[in-house]
Amino acid sequence: MSFDPLVILTERFAQAIASAFPQAAGADPMVSASRNPKFGEFQCNAAMTLAKTLGQPPREVAKALVSAAKIADIAEPLSEASIAGPGFINITLRPDALVGLLKSITTEDFGIERVGAGKTVVVDLCGVNLAKEMHVGHLRSCIIGDTLARVLARVGYAVIRQNHVGDWGLPIAMVTAKLMDAAAAGRDIAELSLDDLETLYRSAKVEADADTRGLAAVRRFGLGPKAAAELEEQVAGAEESLTRAKRVLLDLQSHEPTAMRFWQRIVDVTMDACIKTCARLNVIVTREHSAGESSYAEELAPLVADLLSRGVAEASEGALVVRVDGIDEPCIIRKTDGAFLYATTDIAAIRRRVQKLGADRVIYCVDQRQGLHFRQVFAAAVKAGYATRPGAQGPSELQHAGFGMVLGDDGRPFKTRSGDNVKLSDLVDEAVERARRVVQETSPELSPAARDRVAEAVGVAAIKYADLSSDRVKDYVFNFDRMLAFQGNTGPYLLYALVRVRQILHKASKAGISPGAISIAASEEKTLALHMLRYPGVLLSVAQSLEPHRLCTYLYELCASFSAFYDKCHVLNAETDALKASRLALCALTERVLADALTTLGIKLIDQM
RNA sequence: GCACCCGUAGCUCAAUGGAUAGAGCAUUGGUCUUCGGAACCAAGGGUUAGAGGUUCGAGUCCUCUCGGGUGUACCA
Numbered sequence: 045m046s047f048d049p050l051v052i053l054t055e056r057f058a059q060a061i062a063s064a065f066p067q068a069a070g071a072d073p074m075v076s077a078s079r080n081p082k083f084g085e086f087q088c089n090a091a092m093t094l095a096k097t098l099g100q101p102p103r104e105v106a107k108a109l110v111s112a113a114k115i116a117d118i119a120e121p122l123s124e125a126s127i128a129g130p131g132f133i134n135i136t137l138r139p140d141a142l143v144g145l146l147k148s149i150t151t152e153d154f155g156i157e158r159v160g161a162g163k164t165v166v167v168d169l170c171g172v173n174l175a176k177e178m179h180v181g182h183l184r185s186c187i188i189g190d191t192l193a194r195v196l197a198r199v200g201y202a203v204i205r206q207n208h209v210g211d212w213g214l215p216i217a218m219v220t221a222k223l224m225d226a227a228a229a230g231r232d233i234a235e236l237s238l239d240d241l242e243t244l245y246r247s248a249k250v251e252a253d254a255d256t257r258g259l260a261a262v263r264r265f266g267l268g269p270k271a272a273a274e275l276e277e278q279v280a281g282a283e284e285s286l287t288r289a290k291r292v293l294l295d296l297q298s299h300e301p302t303a304m305r306f307w308q309r310i311v312d313v314t315m316d317a318c319i320k321t322c323a324r325l326n327v328i329v330t331r332e333h334s335a336g337e338s339s340y341a342e343e344l345a346p347l348v349a350d351l352l353s354r355g356v357a358e359a360s361e362g363a364l365v366v367r368v369d370g371i372d373e374p375c376i377i378r379k380t381d382g383a384f385l386y387a388t389t390d391i392a393a394i395r396r397r398v399q400k401l402g403a404d405r406v407i408y409c410v411d412q413r414q415g416l417h418f419r420q421v422f423a424a425a426v427k428a429g430y431a432t433r434p435g436a437q438g439p440s441e442l443q444h445a446g447f448g449m450v451l452g453d454d455g456r457p458f459k460t461r462s463g464d465n466v467k468l469s470d471l472v473d474e475a476v477e478r479a480r481r482v483v484q485e486t487s488p489e490l491s492p493a494a495r496d497r498v499a500e501a502v503g504v505a506a507i508k509y510a511d512l513s514s515d516r517v518k519d520y521v522f523n524f525d526r527m528l529a530f531q532g533n534t535g536p537y538l539l540y541a542l543v544r545v546r547q548i549l550h551k552a553s554k555a556g557i558s559p560g561a562i563s564i565a566a567s568e569e570k571t572l573a574l575h576m577l578r579y580p581g582v583l584l585s586v587a588q589s590l591e592p593h594r595l596c597t598y599l600y601e602l603c604a605s606f607s608a609f610y611d612k613c614h615v616l617n618a619e620t621d622a623l624k625a626s627r628l629a630l631c632a633l634t635e636r637v638l639a640d641a642l643t644t645l646g647i648k649l650i651d652q653m
Numbered sequence: 654g655c656a657c658c659c660g661u662a663g664c665u666c667a668a669u670g671g672a673u674a675g676a677g678c679a680u681u682g683g684u685c686u687u688c689g690g691a692a693c694c695a696a697g698g699g700u701u702a703g704a705g706g707u708u709c710g711a712g713u714c715c716u717c718u719c720g721g722g723u724g725u726a727c728c729a
Contacts, residue, residue, distance in 0.1 A: 074669095074671090076669070076671085078672095079668080079671090079672080079674095079675085080672075080673080083672070087671085087672090089670095089671060089672095092671080092709060092710075093709090095709080096708095096709075102709070128672075129671090129672055130671090130672085130709060130710080131709090132671075132672065173729080210729065213728090213729075214728090215728085215729080337729090360726085361726080361727085362727080363726075363727050364727095365726075365727090371656085372655070372656075372725085372726090373656090373724095373725060373726050374726060375726090376726060376727050378727085379727040380727060381727080383727085385727070385728080385729080386728080386729050389729095412657090412658070412723075413658095413723055413724065414724090414729095415656095415657060415658080415723085415724075416656075416657070416723095416724055416725065417724090417729095419657090446658090448658085448659085448722095448723095449722090449723090455721095482691085486691060487689095487691090513666080513667095514665085514666060514667085515666085515667085517658070517659085518658085518659070518666090519659085519722080520665085520666085521664095521665065521666095523665080526664095526665065526677090526678075529677085529678075529691095530691040530692095531677075531678085531691075531692085532665095532676085532677040532678060533665095533666080533667090533676070533677055534677085536691080537677095537691085540689095540691060540692085543689085543691095544688090544689070544692090547688075547689065548688055551688065552688085585669080589669090593666095593667080597667065597668090597676090600676085600677090601676090604676090607692065607693070608693065608694090610688080610692080610693085611684095611692065611693045611694085612693080614688060615688060616688045617688065618688095652689095653691080
């Protein structure tokens with residue numbers, strides 16, 4: 045039994061259609077919340093489409109639906125006056141029915157339908173690389189991925205988070221080689237920081253990228269023997285360290301203990317920092333969620349052999365590829381030199397996630413720019429049969445929940461002034477520092493410890509909410525001032541609403557006032573009540589669409605409704621005790637919905653600010 | 654070249670094919686005997702890039718054009 049009026053009305057109008065027009069039974073009743081309050085709270089738009097299929101005038105169809113619909117228990121009676129325009133049927137809930145529905149959602153879990161019950165979903169998120177600080181490039185994957193995981197869990201899915209760590213391959217071998225050199229030169233690897241590793245990574249990369257093209261140019265344009273000699277030396281150096289890195293890579297692949305010890309140290313340093321940053325962002329990612337590329341290394345050769353033997357893969361221009369319908373570029377799974385690629389690993393990951401972890405659904409929270417890659421890999425995995433659970437009818441659902449870039453105010457990718465990627469820890473530090481300055485000014489009465497807690501919560505909430513509140517696939521402009529503003533659609537505004545409602549509850553309990561029977565009279569009370577009833581439906585729509593900004597919009601509107609209520613409908617000094625008790629009950633319910641929604645979004649709750 | 658994404662108020666963003674396209678910021682003007690004013694209420698501001706088409710009905714779906722972004726076999 046649902047307590048969502050939208051669901052109830054949809055059922056009732058489906059029945060009305062079936063009884064008034066048996067030949068059209070099963071048609072979509074098209075019930076929705078009205079955009080404009082003057083049209084009532086809900087509307088049924090089915091008459092217009094039915095008119096077409098039935099060959100009858102839409103208003104006649106609407107009349108028939110109005111007399112067939114049995115909704116007297118929750119809505120004001122329908123009449124011809126309820127029909128507007130070409131055949132819209134406008135519906136207004138009865139206040140007492142509203143109260144009844146509200147009572148229902150105060151119980152258990154708000155009447156949220158557990159659409160994911162018995163199903164497993166894998167969420168791919170975070171995606172850090174060894175020997176690199178987390179930067180803005182990881183921000184959205186962590187934040188959005190974590191929220192999607194929370195939403196899916198909230199609607200009943202068994203959620204498995206997977207952090208596809210970039211911990212394998214030649215670049216990592218280069219760093220490992222560098223680290224071994226440093227240790228040989230007397231460096232204590234127990235005292236290693238991620239910053240040190242990143243420095244090693246950079247120097248390895250610079251060496252590897254040494255200008256072979258530059259050398260060719262020098263020779264071509266005849267810039268003289270001196271320039272050529274310099275560059276030749278560089279290139280020779282690069283080739284030497286590249287050769288060494290390839291040797292280390294072979295050692296790693298054969299699990300040679302010394303190389304593995306250094307590699308493991310890099311893993312530990314990187315992952316400790318990653319998990320710390322995630323924890324600070326209130327993103328649930330721990331060591332147990334790590335499923336790095338290295339963990340698939342052993343599977344790749346047999347996997348490719350399997351694909352080849354079954355004719356899924358074919359040789360092409362010296363490489364091995366999987367061709368898929370509808371995409372011109374084939375999916376390359378083995379290079380001419382015999383090495384595997386990230387596509388190979390991703391196909392192996394799909395196989396493990398579906399066939400071993402039992403995923404009915406796999407969601408990749410990865411940059412939109414990898415869209416083509418995932419289309420190829422998904423199609424290849426489906427073609428290979430890897431995306432189908434043993435015994436299942438068809439393949440599991442593979443979804444790329446891609447997201448746009450983070451831009452600066454200039455509309456270009458968000459970078460530091462010197463053009464580097466912005467470290468996540470620096471980003472959070474700045475947001476928290478800015479929040480602290482505001483808190484210091486507006487709430488000097490808070491203890492230093494409380495102030496720190498509030499600043500941390502507000503700063504992180506600001507960053508996360510800014511990221512979540514606009515359409516996932518679009519780029520968004522990162523702006524501290526805007527995201528930290530206390531008015532408008534921001535994290536701090538939501539937390540402020542939470543704090544206000546909690547303060548009322550706190551004072552009420554100190555004054556011995558208890559929540560009582562709800563009665564809905566003022567328009568602000570009704571608006572607030574109607575908003576709360578929408579919560580379960582919004583969660584389901586996010587679980588379906590994978591668009592967290594719908595939950596954000598909902599929350600913002602809920603907070604705005606509450607603020608209007610707060611302004612117009614005093615609680616603790618309302619005229620009568622009954623009114624106090626009723627409004628207090630509304631506050632208590634608001635607090636529960638707000639807290640649940642914020643938690644599902646991944647935003648930490650606070651009591652004061 | 655081809656493929657994908659995007660184009661909505663001055664700015665940042667919304668809008669399951671539904672009625673007069675909505676918020677916030679900024680601008681202008683109101684509200685206070687403050688359950689915390691970090692608030693609330695209101696006004697102005699739009700050819701939804703453009704042109705066709707489908708539909709009872711299009712910001713939304715289809716085609717084309719313009720503009721921006723991204724990706725395009727052997728990096729991840």
